[in-house]
Amino acid sequence: MTQFPDPSALSKSDLETGPIFAPRFDANGLVTAVTVEAGTNQVLMVAHMNADAITETLRSGHATYWSRSRGKLWKKGETSGELQELVELRTDCDQDALLVVVRQTGHGAACHTGRKTCFYRRVEMTGVDVKLSDTGEAQLFDPKAVYRR
Amino acid sequence: MTQFPDPSALSKSDLETGPIFAPRFDANGLVTAVTVEAGTNQVLMVAHMNADAITETLRSGHATYWSRSRGKLWKKGETSGELQELVELRTDCDQDALLVVVRQTGHGAACHTGRKTCFYRRVEMTGVDVKLSDTGEAQLFDPKAVYRR
Numbered sequence: 001m002t003q004f005p006d007p008s009a010l011s012k013s014d015l016e017t018g019p020i021f022a023p024r025f026d027a028n029g030l031v032t033a034v035t036v037e038a039g040t041n042q043v044l045m046v047a048h049m050n051a052d053a054i055t056e057t058l059r060s061g062h063a064t065y066w067s068r069s070r071g072k073l074w075k076k077g078e079t080s081g082e083l084q085e086l087v088e089l090r091t092d093c094d095q096d097a098l099l100v101v102v103r104q105t106g107h108g109a110a111c112h113t114g115r116k117t118c119f120y121r122r123v124e125m126t127g128v129d130v131k132l133s134d135t136g137e138a139q140l141f142d143p144k145a146v147y148r149r
Numbered sequence: 150m151t152q153f154p155d156p157s158a159l160s161k162s163d164l165e166t167g168p169i170f171a172p173r174f175d176a177n178g179l180v181t182a183v184t185v186e187a188g189t190n191q192v193l194m195v196a197h198m199n200a201d202a203i204t205e206t207l208r209s210g211h212a213t214y215w216s217r218s219r220g221k222l223w224k225k226g227e228t229s230g231e232l233q234e235l236v237e238l239r240t241d242c243d244q245d246a247l248l249v250v251v252r253q254t255g256h257g258a259a260c261h262t263g264r265k266t267c268f269y270r271r272v273e274m275t276g277v278d279v280k281l282s283d284t285g286e287a288q289l290f291d292p293k294a295v296y297r298r
Contacts (some may be wrong), residue, residue: 004279016262019280021272032195034183041190046181046246058274091281092267093260097195099268111242113165118241119248123170125207130153131168132240 002051007095016093023054024096030066035100035110038087044110045118047076049098054089061086063100080146082106107140112147114139151200156244165242172203173245179215184249184259187236193259194267196225198247203238210235212249229295231255256289261296263288 007022023031030048047065056064063084067074077083084102111118120137156171172180179197196214205213212233216223226232233251260267269286
């Protein structure tokens, strides 16, 4: 189990501007990870990492998350083949969120629905009604074929 | 208090591909909001929204979050002047994260440290050591001057 320094032991200044990586995990031991495509910056997905997922991502060079639904480490693409090659990892000012810059391999689809990005629907308000409209993001693989068990 | 449909009442297919906006709030009533700059897609910050923050963002056209530290709605820039004009709001496949596309006004700094983005430090691994290195993101305002009370 990876150990990182305790963020509560750092001053605000050290936490925000220093060289010490001390992720501020939540009560479940997780930080938010936002994954973007290298080059375009397009946001592909939002997931979570625990300490081991962070270390494994840095060590292996492949984005690895913590699957909350399955309760285990999740090397992205291990089932679908849609691996994510790590280009750069960044932390935010107060170290409770990570930016994961990747090259998306396989069909180029980060989303389990087969789309490049998970963000394929727009939230629109008309009067007091709020609804979603599809942006027409293409399906790059058929999830039924890829995830059959 | 804004009411959205109960996501647990939707089928997986309706949740993931339908027109019904039913945000999957966590136990604290929050979803993750990733804010990016319109045009460049650069990730500026990660924050949280509750139901009222979502509605207020759509209604007012200015990104409004839920401040966990202050326990209240937080119109981004209300203190610093760094307002965020909403260009587009998107949801992800399982509706527990939002993408907030904005024009960053003021000095162009989304981060409270005065930088454009909160993600100004790279996480680097050398052997088993992990440390942060500053990417040299410029400070566009002096937080001491802007946030003096």
